[in-house]
Each structure stands twice: as C-alpha cells, then as structure tokens.
Amino acid sequence: MWLSALNGFWQVLLAGLLLGSGLPILFALGVKSIAWAHGDLPDRAANPAGKLVAGALFAVVLLAVLLGLSYIVAHGFGYTLVWNGMLPSFTHK
Amino acid sequence: MSPELILLALVVVTALAFDFTNGFHDTANAMAASIATKALTPKTAVVLCASLNLVGALLSVEVALTVTNAVINLQNPDGTPRAELLADGGDKLLLILLAGLAGAIIWNLATWLWGLPSSSSHALFGGLIGATMAGLGWGGVKWVGDGTKLDGVVGKVIIPGFMSPAIAMIVAMVGTHFVFKVAASLSERYRRSGFRWGQVGAASLMSISHGTNDAQKTMGVITLALIASGEWSDTHSVPLWVKLACAVTIALGTYLGGWRIIRTMGKGLVEIEPPQGMSADMSSAAVILASSQLGFALSTTHVATGSILGSGVGRPGAQVRWAVAGRMASGWLSTLPSAAAVGALMFFIGNSMGTGWGAAVVVLLLLGAGVYMWLHSRKEPIGHHNVNDEWEDAKTKKDKAQKNEVAV
Numbered sequence: 001m002w003l004s005a006l007n008g009f010w011q012v013l014l015a016g017l018l019l020g021s022g023l024p025i026l027f028a029l030g031v032k033s034i035a036w037a038h039g040d041l042p043d044r045a046a047n048p049a050g051k052l053v054a055g056a057l058f059a060v061v062l063l064a065v066l067l068g069l070s071y072i073v074a075h076g077f078g079y080t081l082v083w084n085g086m087l088p089s090f091t092h093k
Numbered sequence: 094m095s096p097e098l099i100l101l102a103l104v105v106v107t108a109l110a111f112d113f114t115n116g117f118h119d120t121a122n123a124m125a126a127s128i129a130t131k132a133l134t135p136k137t138a139v140v141l142c143a144s145l146n147l148v149g150a151l152l153s154v155e156v157a158l159t160v161t162n163a164v165i166n167l168q169n170p171d172g173t174p175r176a177e178l179l180a181d182g183g184d185k186l187l188l189i190l191l192a193g194l195a196g197a198i199i200w201n202l203a204t205w206l207w208g209l210p211s212s213s214s215h216a217l218f219g220g221l222i223g224a225t226m227a228g229l230g231w232g233g234v235k236w237v238g239d240g241t242k243l244d245g246v247v248g249k250v251i252i253p254g255f256m257s258p259a260i261a262m263i264v265a266m267v268g269t270h271f272v273f274k275v276a277a278s279l280s281e282r283y284r285r286s287g288f289r290w291g292q293v294g295a296a297s298l299m300s301i302s303h304g305t306n307d308a309q310k311t312m313g314v315i316t317l318a319l320i321a322s323g324e325w326s327d328t329h330s331v332p333l334w335v336k337l338a339c340a341v342t343i344a345l346g347t348y349l350g351g352w353r354i355i356r357t358m359g360k361g362l363v364e365i366e367p368p369q370g371m372s373a374d375m376s377s378a379a380v381i382l383a384s385s386q387l388g389f390a391l392s393t394t395h396v397a398t399g400s401i402l403g404s405g406v407g408r409p410g411a412q413v414r415w416a417v418a419g420r421m422a423s424g425w426l427s428t429l430p431s432a433a434a435v436g437a438l439m440f441f442i443g444n445s446m447g448t449g450w451g452a453a454v455v456v457l458l459l460l461g462a463g464v465y466m467w468l469h470s471r472k473e474p475i476g477h478h479n480v481n482d483e484w485e486d487a488k489t490k491k492d493k494a495q496k497n498e499v500a501v
Contacts, residue, residue, distance in 0.1 A: 004243050005252045008389040012380060013260050015387070020261075020379030020400075021268035024291065024372040028275040031287035035279055042278055061291065068298050068382050076153035076305045081386055 023061050030057035096449045097322055100187050103452050104318045107194045107459065109342045112311040114201040115213040116146065116346020119307065121355040122210070122377070122397035123299040126370035128480060129359030132289045133296075135350070135477035141293075142300045143348035149304020150340035157309035158316050158328055163249040163390070164218050165225045166233050167317070172328040174321045183321035184448040189221070189228045190318055191452055192443055195459045196220030196436025200428060202466045208353040208361070208475075209424035212392040217310060218250055219432030226433070227440035246429075249390045254425060257380070257391040261399030262406070265376035269369050269407030276368045288367040295374035300347075302381060303393060308343045312336055352475045358398060360484045361417045363405030373397075373404035395425060414486070 032041070033054035039046025067088060071081050079090040124138040133141065158172035167186060168174055178186045197213075197220035204211040225233040238244025243252065276284060312331045315338075319325035325332060359365060365373070377393075377400040384391040398421055405413040442458070443451030 005248070005256070008243065008253075008384075008387060009256050009260065011387050012256075012384045012389055012391070013263065015383035016260055016264040016376065016380040017267060019383065020264040020376035021271070021372075023379065024268040024368075024375045025271045025275065027288070027291045027371065027375075028272040028368060031283055032275055032279060034287070035283050040280060040283065065294050065298060068378065069301070071382060071386065072149070072298070072302050072305055073152055075385070076149075 019064060023064055026057050027061050030054045030061070033057065097182060097184070100184065100191075100448065100452050101318060101322045101324065103456050104187050104191045104194070105315055107191055107198070107456065108311050108315045108318070109338060110459075111194045111198050111201070111217065112308065112339050112342040113346035113349075114198055114205070115217075115307050115311070116143075116343040117349045117351040118201050118205060118211075118213050118346075118354060119303055119393060120347050120350045121358045122393050123296045123303060123374075124350075125355045125358035125397070126365055126373050126401060127292050127296045128355055129365040130289075130292065130367045130370040131481075132292045132367065132370065135352075135355075135480055138296075139348050139350040139477075141297065143344045145297055145300035146304035146308070146347045147340050147344035149301040149306075150308035150343055151304075151336070152301075153305040153309050157313035158331075160310050160313040161218075161221055161317065162235075163244065164235055164246050165221055166229075166235055167225065172317070172320075174317065179321065183323070185228060186321045187318055188443050188448055188452060188455075189224045189440060190314060191224075191455055192227070192439035193217075193221035193224035193436045194314070195439045195455050196223055196432045196434075198459060199435050199462050200432040202463055203431075204424055204428070205351050205353055206466050206470050207420075207424070208357040209421055210354045210358050210394050210398050211424045211428045212254070212394040213307065214310065214392055215250060215254065215425070215428040216432045217314075218246070219429040220436035222246060222429070223433030223436030223438075224440040227437035228444070243389070250429065253384075253389060253391050254395060254429075257384070257395040258399030258402070258422075258425075260384075260391075261376060261380050261396040262403035264380055265373050265400040265403030266407035268372040268376050269404040270409075272368045272372050273408055284367055288371040292367065292371040292374050295371065295378045298378045299374065299381065299393070299397070302378070302385075304340070304343065306385075306393070308339045311339045311343070315339070350477065352477065352480050353470070356475055356480045356484075357417065357421075358401055360481060361414060362398070362401050362421075363408075363411055363413045365401070365404070366408070369404045369408050369411070372407070373400040376400040376403065414484075416486070 033050040035041050037050030074090045124142050127133045128135050128138050197216040200216045222234050235245040237247045315335050316331050377397045380396050405411045439455050443455040
C-alpha cells in the first residue's frame with residue numbers, strides 16, 4: 001500500500017507540474033507577448049508578431065481548460081478519459 | 094406519519110444541512126484568490142461559484158451510492174445496506190447516518206467560526222466513522238482495505254490528506270516562481286488586467302468540479318437512507334428530487350459564502366498578487382483534475398490551501414504567515430478525529446434514548462450547537478464588505494484591544 005501511495009504521489013506531482021505549473025507559465029508568456037506587440041516592454045520595440053505568439057499561447061491554455069471541462073462533464077456521465085496515442089478520447093467506465 | 098418516516102425525514106434534512114455547510118465551507122477553495130486579487134468582486138465571485146456548483150451537481154448522473162464504502166462497512170459492494178443492518182427495519186443504520194452527519198456539521202461549523210479551511214469530506218467521513226464505531230464497534234470501520242491498493246481510512250483519507258497539500262504546494266511554488274520571472278518586466282497595468290482571465294477560468298473549473306464531486310456525496314448518503322428504510326430500491330440511480338435538492342442546497346450554501354474562511358485563505362496566509370493568484374488557481378485545478386483521473390482521492394480544500402501557500406513561497410519577496418499556516422495544518426489533523434468524536438457522542442446519546450426520541454434529541458442538539466456558533470460569529474461578523482481588509486495578526490489585535498482599554 002505504501003508503494004501505491006508513493007506511485008500515486010509521483011504521478012499526480014508530475015501531471016501537476018506539467019499542467020499546473022506549465023500552463024500559468026505559458027499564460028504569463030502570452031501576456032508578455034501582448035505587451036511586446038504594443039511596445040510596452042522596456043528593452044524591445046513594438047512588434048505585431050507578439051499578437052500571433054500570444055494567440056498561439058492562449059490557444060494552448062484554452063485547449064487545456066476545455067479538456068479539463070470536458071473531463072468533468074464526461075466523468076459526471078460515467079465516462080472516463082483515455083489517451084489514444086496522443087489524442088484524448090472518452091470511453092464508458 | 095409513522096415513526097420510521099419521521100426518522101428518515103430527519104436524516105434527509107440533516108444530510109441537506111450538511112450539503113449546505115459543504116457549500117459555504119468550500120467557496121473559498123475556488124474563489125479566495127480571485128477575491129483577494131480583485132479579479133472578481135466578492136459578490137460576483139459567490140454568484141459565479143454558486144451557479145457553477147449548481148451546474149456541476151446537476152451534470153453528474155453517475156451514482157455515488159458507494160461513497161461510504163471507502164471507509165466504513167455499512168454497505169454491500171453493490172451499494173445496498175448489509176442484511177444484518179436491515180433486521181430492525183434499518184433504524185440503527187439511519188441513526189448511525191444521522192449521528193455521523195451531525196458530527197460532520199458541528200465540526201464544519203466550528204472550523205468556519207474559527208475561519209479554518211478544513212476539509213468537508215474529512216468531516217463527513219470522520220462523523221460517519223465515529224458513529225459507525227459507536228454503533229457497530231471497531232470492525233465496522235474499514236481501516237486499510239485488503240492492503241493491496243489504496244483503500245480504507247488510511248489509504249483514501251489519511252495518506253492523501255498528508256500528500257495533497259505537499260503536491261499542490263510544490264506545483265504552485267514552481268509555477269509562481271517562473272511566472273514572476275516572466276512578468277518581471279511587465280508594467281503594473283499588464284499585471285493587473287492580464288492575469289485576470291486566467292484566474293477566473295481556473296476558478297470556474299474548480300467550482301464546477303466541486304459541484305460534481307461534493308454534491309454527489311450527499312446524494313449517496315440520502316439514497317442509502319432511502320434504501321435502508323425501503324423507500325427506494327434502485328442502486329443504479331438517485332431519485333430526481335434528491336438530486337435537485339442536493340444541487341440547489343450546495344449552490345445556496347456556496348452563494349452564502351463562507352466569508353471567514355475566504356478571508357483566512359485570501360488575506361491571512363499571504364498577500365496575493367494577480368500573477369500569483371492565477372498560478373495558485375491553475376495549480377489547484379490541475380492537481381485536482383489530475384488526481385481524480387489517476388484515481389487518487391484528494392481533498393479540494395487541502396489542495397487549494399497548499400497552492401496558495403506554495404504561491405507565497407514561490408513569489409520573490411512574499412511574506413508567508415507561517416503561524417496561520419500552522420493553525421490550518423492543525424485544523425486538518427484534527428478534523429477527522431474531532432468529527433468522529435462528535436459523531437460517536439451523538440450516536441451514544443441518540444441510542445441511549447431509543448431510536449425515535451434519540452433521533453429527535455440528536456437533531457435538537459445539532460440545532461442548539463448551530464445557533465450557538467452562529468450567534469458567536471455575530472460578535473465579529475465577516476462578510477463581503479470586510480473580507481479584503483488588511484490582515485491583523487493575533488498579536489496586533491491584542492495590542493489594539495489593550496490600547497482601547499487604556500483609552501477608555
């Protein structure tokens with residue numbers, strides 16, 4: 001039982017670091033890119049490319065949030081999330 | 094109305110009362126950071142959180158009938174009550190549920206009064222464990238399961254109880270650290286408005302997830318009581334009125350807002366800046382959903398407080414009030430045993446008077462304790478008007494009081 005506890009600990013910690021630390025960092029980079037596009041960074045000139053970068057970063061965060069939401073909804077209906085290769089899909093529990 | 098029906102009605106009403114305390118106790122988990130960073134006004138935050146809890150609770154069609162099976166032996170694996178507990182018409186089982194719920198509510202109210210974010214699921218499990226031990230003895234409790242996987246009180250409650258704050262703390266600490274590195278060159282305007290939406294998004298995810306998880310527990314307990322008294326027999330579904338009642342009750346509780354707890358989490362632990370609030374909330378949402386997917390039972394409350402604490406450790410120059418964190422940790426440790434003690438006491442009192450009168454006395458005691466604690470809370474009311482006021486340590490408060498005395 002202690003082993004499975006330790007196992008659970010590592011799995012949750014890894015997933016947490018990937019999503020829970022990774023997504024805020026991407027979001028912060030997105031905010032910074034917007035500041036870049038508007039020329040509001042101290043050491044860089046304004047560059048419209050910042051908007052593109054920001055859009056891509058926010059899209060990744062939004063996708064993750066949507067995945068989280070569909071996970072909650074699917075769980076409510078008795079479905080669970082499985083990974084088919086790299087693509088998430090839902091199957092009945 | 095027959096005595097059996099009255100007993101059943103008392104259990105159902107008490108279960109809904111627990112659901113209500115579950116709502117306001119946990120508003121802070123999702124919303125404390127957003128309120129503290131002013132990403133949302135206090136009133137908008139509770140309205141949003143309550144609506145999403147309602148949606149979440151209604152969304153869940155899965156039956157959480159076996160929710161108590163993790164910690165106590167009242168039910169068969171399919172969710173029906175064990176045969177020997179039905180011999181007396183289910184009276185004893187109903188009294189155990191009633192006493193357990195009363196223990197959980199009293200502990201939830203006490204920690205709310207103290208402004209401590211304790212786990213409502215620990216309180217519910219604690220109350221039921223105590224009442225079961227009082228009613229059926231030591232063997233009524235499932236301590237470790239069969240030892241092969243994480244099960245029982247130790248595997249499903251105690252081990253995750255220690256691990257979840259640690260995991261959330263590490264995740265939020267790492268996230269906050271790098272977010273502040275990235276945000277270092279940003280002007281105040283970007284910091285204030287830029288991180289708002291990320292924070293509200295993560296808080297919303299937590300609210301809806303809370304609705305699906307926590308309302309289900311009360312639905313499971315009520316359905317178990319209905320089956321025990323022969324009013325319901327389907328173990329694959331929950332009566333519609335139970336579902337609606339639980340969903341509406343948890344949403345109302347959430348809307349009431351446990352302001353005392355929101356204040357401790359949002360202002361007491363550490364001053365929260367917008368980028369930090371976003372990191373903390375995203376960390377909580379990610380850890381909760383990841384652990385649920387991996388089948389690891391975590392308490393939302395422990396995760397949310399761990400995240401806020403971690404975000405304080407990770408932010409350069411932030412001052413964490415470790416005394417407040419210590420009080421919280423002692424609240425976590427004491428929740429299960431305290432709720433169990435009250436649950437057991439309630440069962441002994443109720444049982445000693447015979448099931449009928451006993452149940453009524455348990456409910457009266459619960460009401461008395463509730464009114465007493467509510468009156469006590471009015472001495473120093475905390476609401477949406479003062480939830481974000483400057484935090485005063487116990488010491489400064491005392492100094493002020495002394496100064497006032499001298500002035501008088």
